[in-house]
Amino acid sequence: MTTQSLFFWKNWLKEYRTVWLGLGVVFIFSIVFLWFSWFKGADGILHWNKLQEQKMLETTVHSFRLGPFSLNVPAESYVIFEYLDGSDIVPNTTASYIFLAILVVCAIVILTVITTMERFWFFVGMGLFILFLVSLRLEVLGLFGHHHRIPVIAALVLYVVPAFYFNRVRASWSFTTRLLLFGGITALIAGCVALFAAVNYPFYHLTLTGYTPGMILTVLFIILIAHEVMASFVYITSRGGTKSLRHLSIISVIYLANILITCFHEMGVIDWNILYINLYLLFTVSAVLGVWGFRRREILYANIFPYHPFGGYFFLALGAIAFATMGQLLGNANDPALKVIRDAIIFAHTGYGIIFLTYLFSNYVLMLARDLPVFNVLYQPTRMPYFTYRFAGTIAVLGFVFYSNWHEYVFHSMGGFYNAAGDMHTLLGNGDFAESFYEQSRTQAFQNNRANYALGRLKASRFNFDDAHQFYAQANRRRPTPYSLTNAGNIYLWEGSPSGAVENFTENLKTHGSMGPLENNLGYAYSKLHNVDSALRYLDRARGHNQTRVTAETNFFAMAATENLPLKTDSILQLFGNTTPAVLSNALALSSLQQQPLKTDVSPLPATRLDLYSATLLNNYIVKYATTVDTTFIARANQIADDSLNSDFREALKASLAFAFYHRGNVSKALEILAEQTYLSQSYQGKFNYVMGLWALEQHNPDLASSFFTFAGTYDYKDARFYNAIALTEARRLPEALAAWDTVSRKEDLKEKLIATQMKKILTVSFAEVLTLSDPDKYQFCRYRVGLGDSLAFNHLVNSFANVNFKAQALLDFSQRYFEADHTVPAIRLFNRIAGLELTDKKLYNDVAHFELLMLAYRKETRGLANQINKGITFDESQSLEKMLYTALVAESNGDLNTAEKQYAVLSHYNPYFEEGIIASADFYRTNSKDSFKAYTILSEAIQINGNSIRLLKAYIAEALKKGFDEFAADANQRLVVAEQAAR
Structure with a gap:
């Protein structure tokens, strides 16, 4: 074909050429539209919803020792499981x-x-x-x-x-x-x-x-161009070469064989595992070839209009309508209508192709044998008229149609129309009408994916899972999509049957091949069955798909955390190279659970409002780094949690922030937050009281701790009754402690039963018998049975210790009890007895050194305090308030009141259980504040929380008397008497 014949429109008048080029653009755009819709597939009307299941994991924020007990303070990290679900039709x-x-x-x-x-x-x-x-x-x-x-x-x-x-x-x-x-x-x-x-x-x-005329015109155009590929073979083989007949025969047979195989596949006669002809590609090639082929046929329709230019316009316009119709049906995944179009394409190309070959051999076999240019006279037959070819081809096509049950094409066309009508009412928000039209589509075009999918979604939204199963089964019978295949298995998950989901997903993967959503959801279903190996295998396969990579990695860390798999979190994060909030939040939960360091940089503070991912990331970050986060971070996180836009996540974030406040020394704020959450939440009252009880124990207020654990015990929360027994024992309320331990001994937990038996023995053994017991038992007897008035018994018992560390611990405990009771002289006397002991317990050695600093600070011996600190005593995060106190005292003694005031401003309200800091702050503001009631306010607020502290009560009584609040002083004095009696 010459350049002139290839670009034939160049010789047209400018007016005609302009219209031709405009229509050409529309024609090409229509082709692009079809293929864009084909590549999009069901994505044109559906998208993946990511559904999350959040699970709570208890992790340990920190641990502390209390006498013979090691106590863990728990907090909740959260992990997010995620699976994909096909959306409603849009x-x-x-x-x-x-x-x-x-x-x-x-x-x-x-x-x-x-x-x-x-x-x-x-x-x-x-x-x-x-x-x-x-x-x-x-x-x-x-x-x-x-x-x-x-x-x-x-x-x-x-x-x-x-x-x-x-x-x-x-x-x-x-x-x-x-x-x-x-x-x-x-x-x-x-x-x-x-x-x-x-x-x-x-x-x-x-x-x-416009659906009906579009379908009719499309089928007519398919018939119009059905033989164009075969006609192009004639052009290729008869351009003056040799062996035209042989070449045409070979290429035509190969083409028709593939067409027939594809035709039988579309008819359901065969289902071989081979690559079939893409029917839309076949149609596109035929249509493009038809631009020149229709011009060659001008002799057949010249009596109607010439090809130049009106025939060309007609062809391009009709072709554009056909491509646009297919593009619209593909873009809306209207599979029953597409079934009609696809079969029309393959039946037309098969029927007309076979008859066109007969037409060629009947008219031009001799010319082909002589290698003559048959293409030039292709539509000027001598034996078999072109009308006969068309008529016979039509009969052949009808043969395929009738063999495939012609009623089916009428019904599928109607089904496609009803799908479109259902879409329209979906768009209008008329749900009942939309459902009715989808139901009619399902009835007309049985097992069409589009209508059954829509009805399956609708039934599932109404929790009618039995019908949803049936509709999805019908949707997946002939023309399944990844969305319908995935949703069919998800119904089992929603029914609480992960084993059913596993069976469904597995079968679909075997039948339809690898799909990211199916593999991810199968891994998720296996994780619900605690089948770790299978879950890991399918999640790893899901990672191979860009669509599900992040979701699969999110699920990997979630499952690793819930199953407590021994993994190196940092190494896996580096391997994944994924720092999305969902993955990082689950990785944080895993590292917190297993107490692993995490070197990966995490930026948990969101720039915008929180969603489930960012809220979980922030929560898990706070829990993991509760002991180390700085006040700036805490303030920003608290501001985010208080934002009304984030109200859905406020409770969990506030509860976790309480730990951060606590470990920055702001015990008052931490208790305030949990008390508020306890008031607001009915579901977590047991948990919050449990945590506050542990904090009260760590702050050496066992009476308050007992009240918290008692309340948590009414909700049967965890080990509240066990810890209440510890609190009562620490408070030396022996009759109540014995009853509590007796209750614990009847529990099924073997470890707690053994501890209860031991504690009951310690609380009932006589002094004579205890001398024959081991050092740990003697220590516990000293801690819980010997009062401050029993100094002779204590000395006798301490001297019987064989282990130096137990002896030092007993002396330290008794000295601290004297100190808390405001008996400084006996406290110092006992403390000095530790000096001659060679301690091997490093923690005990540090505790002794820090207690000495407290006593020096309380007596305001700043010179000795500075000397001791300069000997290399270290402070960890839990001793930040102590360090502030010593800094303030030294600065005050040096006349640096600005520095001192900054420290006292924190000490005055952060921790009412840190009595030395409260009293020192009150003393400072009494002489250095313009507010004459500042000292009184500090002390009164402190005793509202720590109301049984002997030293705080004494300081408050003295301050109240100075201010003329005699009645308040008298009331505090009564509380002081009770506290002193308890201390004995």
């Missing part, structure tokens, strides 16, 4: 509007071409155009409030009168003028539709009414 309005625009534009071009025809063909063409216009049913739009035929009649008049005028009166008017006039009329009607239609989405109504 009609692809963009695809529908593109189809409507191309349909209307090309219809106007065809109408303009009709006006150039001779009388008979003009009336035939106008009759078809009128039928097309009526089929659009403009009356349903309610133009100007009218739902009758007047808008249709008006539109007919607007188009028919100018068409008749052009054809019979002004035949000399140019094609461009006619096209512009019809375009103007169309624009006018479109404007009226947009402005004066009584229905919502009026143009979408037109896409629905």
Whole structure:
């Protein structure tokens, strides 16, 4: 083919060439639209919803020792499991509007071409155009409030009168003028539709009414071009080469064999595991070849219109409509209608292809044998007329249609229409009407994916899982999508049957091959069955798909945390290379659970409002680093938690922030937060009281701890009764402690039963018997049975210790008890006895050194305090307030009141259990504050929380008397008497 024949339009008049190029752009755009929709597939109307299941994991924030007991303070980290679920159908309005625009534009071009025809063909063409216009049913739009035929009649008049005028009166008017006039009329009607239609989405109504003419014109165009590939073989093999007949025979047989195999596959006769012809590619190639092939056929239709230019316009316009129709159906995944289109393509190419080969051999076999250019006379037959070929081809196509049950194509066409109607009512928000149309589509086109999927989603949303199973099974029977396959298994998960989900997902993977959503959800289902190996295998496969990589890695860490798999979190994070919030939050939970360091940089503070991922990340970060986060971070995180936009996550974040406040020494704020959460939450009152009880024990207030554990015990929360027994024992409320330990001894936990038995023995053994016991037992007897008034018994018992560390610990405990009771002299005396002991327990050595600093600070011996600190005593995060106190005292003694005031401002309210800091702050503000009630306020607020502290009560009584609050002082004095009696 020469360049001149390839670009034949270059010789046309400029006016004709301009219209041709414009239509060519529309034609090419329609092809691109089809393939874009094909590549998108069901993604055009569906998307993946990521559904999350959040699980709570208890991790240990920190541990502390209390006498013989090692206590763990728990907090909650959260892990997110995630699985994919196909969304509700969202009609692809963009695809529908593109189809409507191309349909209307090309219809106007065809109408303009009709006006150039001779009388008979003009009336035939106008009759078809009128039928097309009526089929659009403009009356349903309610133009100007009218739902009758007047808008249709008006539109007919607007188009028919100018068409008749052009054809019979002004035949000399140019094609461009006619096209512009019809375009103007169309624009006018479109404007009226947009402005004066009584229905919502009026143009979408037109896409629905345009369904039928679009389908009919598409099938006609498929038939028109069905033999173009075979015709191209004639051109290729008869261009003057040799052995044309042999080459044509070989290439035609190979082509028709593949066409037949694909045809039988589409008919369901065979199902071989081979690569079949892509029918849309076959159609596209045929249509493009038809641009030149239709020109070669001009001799067949020249009596209607010439190819130059009107035949060319007609072909491009009809082709664009066909491509746009297919693109719209693909874009909306309307599979029953596509079934009709696909079978039309393959049946037409098979039937017409076979008969066209007969047509060739009947007419041109001798020319082919002589290597003559058959292509030039391809449509000038000598034996078998072209009409005979068309007639026989039509019979062959009908044979395929009738073999496949022709009723099915009528029903599938109706099913496609009802799907489109259901989409329209979905868009309008008419759920009942949409359901009704989808039900009709399912009835007409049995087992069509589109309608059954929509109904499956609908039934699942109503928790009608039995019907949902049936609809998804029907949706997946013939033309499944990843969405319908995945949702079918998800129903089992929602029913609480992960084993059913595993069976369903596994079967679908075997049948349809690897799919990321299926593999991820299968791994998730296996994790619910605690089948770790299978879960890991499928999650790893899901990581291989970009679509599910993040979700699979999220699930990997979630399962590792819930199953407590011994993994190196940092190494796996580096391997994954994934720092999304979901993955990081689960990795933080795993590292917290296993007490692993995490070197990966984490930025948990979101720039915008929280979602589930960022909230979980922030929570898990706080829990992991509760002992080390700084006050700036805490303040920002607290501000985020208080934001009304984040109210859904406030409770969990606040509870975790309480730990951060606690470990920054702000015990008051921590207790305030948990007390508030206890008041607001009915579900977690046991948990919050349990944590506050542990904090009270660590702050050496066992009476308060007992009240917290008692409340937690009413909710039967964890080991609340066990810890209450410890608290009562630490408070030396022996009768109550014995009863509590007796309750613990009846529990099933063997470890707690053994401890209860031991404690009951310690609380009931006589002094004479204890001398024969081991050092640990003697130590416990000293701690819980020997009062401050039993100094002789204590000395006798301490001297019997064989282990130096136990002896030092007993001396330290007793000295601290004297100190807390404000008996400084005996406290110092006992403390000095430790000095001669060679301790091997490093922690005990540090405790002794820090207690000495406290006593020096309490007596304000700043010189000795500074000397001891300079000997290399270290402070950890839990001793930050002590360090502040010593800094403040030294600064105050040096006259640096600004530095001192900064420290005292924190010490005055952070921790009421840190009595030395409270009292020192009150002393400072008494002499250095313009507010004469500042010291009183500090002390009064402290005893509201730590109301049984002897030293705080004494300091408060003295301050209250100075201010003239005699009644308050008297009330505090009564509390002091009770506290002193308890201390003995």
